[in-house]
Amino acid sequence: MNQMKGAQSVYFNEPVKILSHAGAGGKMEGDGPLGKHLDLIVEDPMFGRENWEESESQFLKTAGEIALRKAKKKKEDVRMAFAGDLLGQLIGSSFGIRQMDIPFYGVYGACSSVGAALSVGAMAVDGGYADLALSACSSHFASAEKEFRFPLGYGSQRPYSATWTVTGAGAFLLNKEKGDTAIRGFTTGKIKDYGVQDPFNMGASMAPAAADTIYQALEDFGKKPEDFDKIITGDLGTVGQKLLFSLLGDNHVNISGNHMDCGMEIYNEKKQDIHAGGSGCACSALVLSAMILPKLASGEWKNVLFVPTGALLSQVSANEGRTIPAIAHALWLTKAEPDSQPQKKN
């Protein structure tokens, strides 16, 4: 049976299982509503390192190590790692993975990177190319501000449409055999560009990509929005959410009853001064590890469409006055059937 579904999606005959996962965050993330569900909170934004970038790499490595420990696996057991981050040339990932000495492919989709890492990792596991894959990503408030906007030392003010880059990393171990939760399928996103040029308003640039991918996932899998307990976008924030509803509404799709946005869950909007919500690769990754997977594992939710979103800008493209293209990848996540046996191939 062909595993391709519709125009852009893949359905696994046997869901790929999430063996273990870990989320490590900074102080702000620890103070937020999901703080108690994180595996590690590191109060020192430098994580004992010399600069923000090394700190971010340390978050990535540490999250990977916690996921391995929870699964009683060693780093030598990881057959392929897929990781990405927001920094130029993915130095957050490469300096973090370097210390683990495991086979590695960098993947990139800005804040949607966890979606890319999980989709490609799931293919690697399902196809029998990797018995254990690590999908991970990281971001760091300070390294991201330096990379995209202004170094913190400038003391620049942030407009209300700006999001706050999450500091931390999420790591997910994928395999065929064991796990409470699973990847049932995924939808590969296309790049969408509606001409937004304001790097302080990434929600608006990403909403069209999210709308496109959600619409396509529902089409490809033959589902209605209410077939999912939740449809969860990455980091559209309060500004992007309105636009998402409007764009899907134009296509007669209403997800307002079961939509959630990771960027609106990770911080306490009233108590924490984060403006339009959280963002960054670690935003979706931490909410996935600290909230979505636990609720699937407990049975509170049965099916989730997880749609991390990414704005594909760079400092260079922004300085050149170019628009901000965006992408979103969707993952259909479920509770794993305890009695399901992985399908034997040959």
Add this chain to the structure above:
Amino acid sequence: MNQMKGAQSVYFNEPVKILSHAGAGGKMEGDGPLGKHLDLIVEDPMFGRENWEESESQFLKTAGEIALRKAKKKKEDVRMAFAGDLLGQLIGSSFGIRQMDIPFYGVYGACSSVGAALSVGAMAVDGGYADLALSACSSHFASAEKEFRFPLGYGSQRPYSATWTVTGAGAFLLNKEKGDTAIRGFTTGKIKDYGVQDPFNMGASMAPAAADTIYQALEDFGKKPEDFDKIITGDLGTVGQKLLFSLLGDNHVNISGNHMDCGMEIYNEKKQDIHAGGSGCACSALVLSAMILPKLASGEWKNVLFVPTGALLSQVSANEGRTIPAIAHALWLTKAEPDSQPQKKN
């Protein structure tokens, strides 16, 4: 039968076929020894665009379109695209792919990106997740100098160990059914870091990664160097080649009889002032399209181990005085058997 081989490699029961491929280069590349085998030479370094980065994206998009045209396919037929480049946040790829409107995952391995794009693309095709995958990458001399070293306007002098970033893009369409050449298997690289800090000497930083991956590929596939007509690294250049031989020699592996380096093939060392050779994602990609695949298709070579190499530095990591980690991915390439039938699953 399990497709994992040894510690880090994958062997496809049915080789994944390269349906078509294309290489587009700039004037320097056109003037080099492979110029007559490129599909397109664009004399204008701006490719009619407003800046170097848009020019690079135009190279990527154009190479993809030529590959599609050669295969008589439309962009709508591409199920998944995997592309990467050297620019921060992969804007070379994302602004190029954006215009094609196809499902997309960014992949990154610096100048080894074509290896990552082909390996992941081959998994996607072999596993039945994509009937047609596009693997591509780009680089541009001017955008790379601006990204990593000094803007061209500064008129900085380059030391003799420096390589010249290739301007252009290579694109490869993968499928199960048709093609003159094929991917027999691949070896996923690990990040290696021997402490090199000089961004003008990337050959030295990449040689340990190339040595490690070549050693592992030979081990995993149970091959001797002479089983391959050529073992072809990406862009070690003259400086890195010596170190590669020495490192492999320490492990009693001698590849000096059949080693080739894309960086040493793409330009005419005597006539073109390029110092240590060519580099950049497009270096391996153009040599693959203009030389390696044609020689495999004609039967001149039967088996090639293609090992693109990448230095995982960024401007930020270099400015922080950090070392340059590197990675190399290996692909075992063959002439496709004309009578082989794709294996039916279910």
